[in-house]
Amino acid sequence: MRRLRVGLSRRLKSGLWRGVSVTAAMAMIALLGLIFWTVIKGSLPAWSWSVLTTPTQGLAGGLENAIVGTLWLGLLTMLGVAIAGIATGIYAAVYAPLWARESILFISDVLSGVPSIVFGYVGYLAFVVAFGWGFSALAAALTLTMLSLPYMVRNTYQSFAKVPIHLIDSARALGFSRARTIWSLMWPSSWGGMAAGSILALSVAMGETAPLIYTAEWSQNLPSWDLTHHSVAYLTYVVWTFIQEPYPQANALAYMAGLVLMLVIGAVSFGARVREFGRAR
Amino acid sequence: MNQVLELDPYVGETPAVGLRIEEISVRVGKHMVLEGVSMDLPGGKISALVGPSGSGKSSLLRVLNRLWDGIPRARVEGAVWYQGVNLYGRGVDVAAVRSRIGMVFQRPTPFPKSIVQNISLPLAVHGYPRSEIADRVQASLKTVGLWDEVANRLGTSALALSGGQQQRLCIARALAIQPDILLMDEPASALDPKSRGRIDDLILSLRDAVTVLLVTHHLEEAERVSDRLGVLMDGRLQAFGPTQELFRSAPEKVAQYLRHGSGN
Ligand SMILES: Nc1ncnc2c1ncn2[C@@H]1O[C@H](COP(=O)(O)OP(=O)(O)OP(=O)(O)O)[C@@H](O)[C@H]1O
Ligand SMILES: [Mg+2]
Numbered sequence: 001m002r003r004l005r006v007g008l009s010r011r012l013k014s015g016l017w018r019g020v021s022v023t024a025a026m027a028m029i030a031l032l033g034l035i036f037w038t039v040i041k042g043s044l045p046a047w048s049w050s051v052l053t054t055p056t057q058g059l060a061g062g063l064e065n066a067i068v069g070t071l072w073l074g075l076l077t078m079l080g081v082a083i084a085g086i087a088t089g090i091y092a093a094v095y096a097p098l099w100a101r102e103s104i105l106f107i108s109d110v111l112s113g114v115p116s117i118v119f120g121y122v123g124y125l126a127f128v129v130a131f132g133w134g135f136s137a138l139a140a141a142l143t144l145t146m147l148s149l150p151y152m153v154r155n156t157y158q159s160f161a162k163v164p165i166h167l168i169d170s171a172r173a174l175g176f177s178r179a180r181t182i183w184s185l186m187w188p189s190s191w192g193g194m195a196a197g198s199i200l201a202l203s204v205a206m207g208e209t210a211p212l213i214y215t216a217e218w219s220q221n222l223p224s225w226d227l228t229h230h231s232v233a234y235l236t237y238v239v240w241t242f243i244q245e246p247y248p249q250a251n252a253l254a255y256m257a258g259l260v261l262m263l264v265i266g267a268v269s270f271g272a273r274v275r276e277f278g279r280a281r
Numbered sequence: 282m283n284q285v286l287e288l289d290p291y292v293g294e295t296p297a298v299g300l301r302i303e304e305i306s307v308r309v310g311k312h313m314v315l316e317g318v319s320m321d322l323p324g325g326k327i328s329a330l331v332g333p334s335g336s337g338k339s340s341l342l343r344v345l346n347r348l349w350d351g352i353p354r355a356r357v358e359g360a361v362w363y364q365g366v367n368l369y370g371r372g373v374d375v376a377a378v379r380s381r382i383g384m385v386f387q388r389p390t391p392f393p394k395s396i397v398q399n400i401s402l403p404l405a406v407h408g409y410p411r412s413e414i415a416d417r418v419q420a421s422l423k424t425v426g427l428w429d430e431v432a433n434r435l436g437t438s439a440l441a442l443s444g445g446q447q448q449r450l451c452i453a454r455a456l457a458i459q460p461d462i463l464l465m466d467e468p469a470s471a472l473d474p475k476s477r478g479r480i481d482d483l484i485l486s487l488r489d490a491v492t493v494l495l496v497t498h499h500l501e502e503a504e505r506v507s508d509r510l511g512v513l514m515d516g517r518l519q520a521f522g523p524t525q526e527l528f529r530s531a532p533e534k535v536a537q538y539l540r541h542g543s544g545n
Pocket of ligand 1: 309340
């Protein structure tokens with residue numbers, strides 16, 4: 001007869017695994033804490049509420065233009081990514097013949113491995129120069145869209161492919177068209193995955209620097225809401241350039257920009273989590 | 282033009298329409314799934330289809346409402362005649378075919394929606410006027426004996442129903458759009474004996490109103506409910522005829538199968 005009590009070695013082993021995984025989780029939290037600590041400490045000299053309400057002036061001033069610019073670019077990008085990514089993902093999951101589906105997924109995997117600066121350069125050559133839009137919100141948002149599209153395509157594809165085949169079969173057997181099946185049955189259960197995909201794409205986009213330097217340039221002013229021919233400010237620019245300046249107040253502003261960016265991205269992901277959590281119950 | 286199946290309003294009083302299956306073969310790649318199957322499903326009668334696992338029973342049902350369409354490497358040859366129209370002829374409206382020839386699967390497949398929506402959605406898809414939908418939902422739930430059980434929770438998720446209830450909901454969903462023919466693929470095999478009995482009774486109650494083709498593993502079930510019996514082996518129809526006659530006398534191979542059953 002098998003012993004009912006778990007043997008000592010089994011208990012030791014499971015205790016060990018537990019220990020390892022708890023340690024790893026703690027290490028991750030500690031790392032996040034360290035990052036926050038560094039950023040907060042660095043940004044303290046620049047802290048005042050007016051940082052949020054004044055634009056940058058030279059190497060000083062506040063971050064209003066950059067914050068609004070980042071949100072503006074993020075919004076445009078999310079729009080582009082959602083439309084293009086969902087359409088491509090649905091095509092791959094539902095309509096595409098096998099070879100087309102595999103090609104889309106392959107290309108999307110390759111794209112997600114391309115360095116972002118390459119996207120910046122391509123975006124510069126295509127949108128800024130060839131299309132003649134100049135440094136602009138549209139050029140930047142389209143570049144960010146290309147860059148974060150793979151995440152959206154993957155997520156959409158996977159959440160649509162997860163819909164059980166017997167459900168689709170019974171919809172077909174009832175005479176549902178494909179469009180109807182997608183809209184009434186697949187869309188509702190894929191919604192969570194698509195939302196997660198666009199939020200991931202949004203955070204990736206907002207955290208980028210290199211492609212924006214090529215396409216949005218930089219501006220001391222609030223975004224003009226013109227889609228073309230007006231450069232746009234964004235937080236990562238401040239992080240990237242101001243940190244290299246020899247002036248302490250510029251460095252502090254760079255840290256502050258990093259902190260704000262982390263908080264914005266954190267808030268967005270947290271919002272998505274809360275939704276997921278609500279769904280799970 | 283006569284090849285196009287038109288969606289006339291359903292006339293409930295006309296005798297149920299049958300189906301003629303003519304030399305149907307199905308190939309998936311090089312694999313022959315069905316070979317030269319011909320049979321007449323008489324209108325308003327219950328025909329049962331039995332045969333060993335893998336003999337092609339489900340595959341034949343999938344032929345009849347064109348579920349093989351769009352399956353990579355699958356080819357269907359032959360003809361299926363319904364009201365003078367070959368369902369595999371040119372210009373046939375597949376959605377219309379499927380609205381006239383319904384299907385119930387082995388596992389209950391309710392949509393992850395409310396009980397009402399499971400039935401109202403197909404009704405809406407097929408253009409039933411809004412004002413009729415509530416009545417039709419109620420009528421079809423009554424037909425399958427589910428109304429009393431769910432009347433006070435129509436808005437709750439269909440996934441919360443028991444397996445037997447889910448399957449009856451799926452039958453109600455198929456019946457709501459008033460098909461002439463109902464294909465049932467082992468509809469009771471995933472259920473407990475009591476729910477199984479209810480499904481059998483339900484099938485019997487459809488006689489005359491609907492033409493039924495029932496796939497089953499249970500020979501006793503086939504014997505109890507069916508007027509006609511077909512025996513499929515290795516993709517070929519070995520026998521097809523009045524159920525009682527077949528059980529009395531059949532070709533040796535078939536008789537052996539009918540005596541000993543498939544064992545599952
Ligand atoms: N989509 C498909 N692609 C390739 N082969 C298939 C496909 N569907 C069925 N087949 C093949 O067709 C044959 C018949 O299968 P089918 O499901 O029709 O049998 P069945 O009589 O319904 O069996 P069971 O009693 O186990 O349900 C099997 O050999 C199966 O492998
Ligand atoms: Mg089967």
